[in-house]
Amino acid sequence: MLELALAKAFPGFRLSVRLSVAEGETLALLGPSGSGKSTLLKLIAGLLKPDEGFLRFGGEDLTPLPPERRKVGFLFQDYALFPHLTVAENIAFSLVEARWPKRAREARVEELLERMELAPHAKKRPKELSGGEQQRVALARALANRPRLLLLDEPLGALDLRLREELLLFLRKALKAEGATTLLVTHDQGEAFLLAHRVALLREGRLVQVGRPEEVYARPKDTWTARFLGHKNLLSPEESRALGLPPKAHLLPLKALALGGSLEGVVEERLFFGPRVGLWVRVKGVRLYLEAPEGPEEGAPIALRLDPAQAVPLEG
Template sequence: MLALSLEKSFPGFRLAVALEVQEGEVLALLGPSGSGKSTLLRLIAGLLSPDKGFVRFRDQDLTPLPPERRGVGFLFQDYALFPHLTVAENLAFGLVEARWPKAAREDRVEELLRRMELTPHARKRPQELSGGEQQRVALARALAPRPRLLLLDEPLGALDLRLREELLLFLRRTLRAEGITTLVVTHDQEEAFLLAGRVAVMREGRLVQVGRPEEVYTRPQDAWTARFLGHKNLLSPEESQALGLPPKPHLLPPQALGLGGPLRGKVEERLFFGARVGLWVRAKGVRLYLEAPAGPEEGTEVGLHLDPKRAVAFGG
């Protein structure tokens, strides 16, 4: 198990995080830019020294150890591949540094080339590869020495949308196959939810909420977390009361609202996304958002079903 309690201060910013990650677990650190996600990874890797605290892995205190002795694999957003080395040589670099025997080194490189679908590119230089291929090389190089702990800092952030979607499930399968305890930094909730078994939401150097993706999304800790996760139906006490809920702030997650029901409303905006339609509907003076496979046109009167049991109340 990875256990940490770390504090680090910079001018205008202070990080203080305590966290436990189970053996073989993939945990996503999710938060906006400037929340301290990458700083936390660098503290765990030993690239920064904490002002206070510790990092322990499998009952070993890593805090006093330099980065090269922590057994940690680190993948940066820019990949940092060696341009003068071939793909195979990039993969073997860490194994040479770790003094792996030549036969074991060659077997591991061949295994990763095959798993990452890079065998045809083994003799190419990084600059001859596409962005997606470079990403796979960087991931394979981080995995090559079989690190005890893997840290990924926005691993898909440098790719365009098409490549990100293509490689997201590939990365998910790879992390599960390797079974390495992994922390993934991302600001994208879809990446976090698909890659990780648990999500830790960060804000201004603090952990706001930690839990399984479904739990964090459907029952966010507060209104800030709900907004960050993309929820649109955040109701004021007055809006809640107008819809028949107690007069306090509420979140209506997607499961709480649907078409067809006694609550009457009018479609003000219809957004076509291809596989789904987004609808902004005004009901009892409250502007509500819902999605459906298909939906009525703008100006149409509709019935809505609101399930009060699925509404999430904030502020006690």
């Protein structure tokens, strides 16, 4: 198990995080830019020295160890491939540094070339590869030395949307096959939810909420978390009261609203998404969003059903 309690201060910012990650688990560090995600990864890798705290893995204290002795694999956002080396040589680099025997080194490189679907590109230089292929080379290099801990810093951030979607499931399969304990930094909740067993939300250097993706999304702790995760129906205490709920902040998930019922409103916006429509509706002075297979046009009256049992109370 990875256990850490680390603090690091910079002018105008202080990171203070306590976390544990089970062996073989993938934990996503999720949060906006400037929340401290990459700083935490660098502290774990040994690239930054903490002001205070500890870092233990499997009972061993890693805190005083330099980066090269932590047996940590690190995948940077820009991949940092060696331009003068071939794909195979890039993957083998850490194995050469670790003095693996030649036969074992060649077997491991061959294994990773096959797993990452890079065998046809083994003798190419990085500049001859697509962005997705470079990402797979960087991942293979990070995994080559069988690190006990793998750190991924925005691994898909440099790719366009099409490539990111294509590589998400590939990366998920690769992490599962290797079984390394993994910390993934991302600001994209879709990546975090698809890749991680658990997510840890960071805000301004502090942990806000930690849990399984389904749990965190369905029951965010507070209004900030719900908004960051993309929820639309965030009610103030006054809006909650107007809809017949207790007078405190609430989240209304999409399943809480449906067409037909006793609430009367007006459609303000109608968004066509192909298999569904999104409707922004004004009800009792409250602007609500719901989705349905079809719905009335903008300006038309609408009747809604609200299931109060689905409402999620939020901290302020």
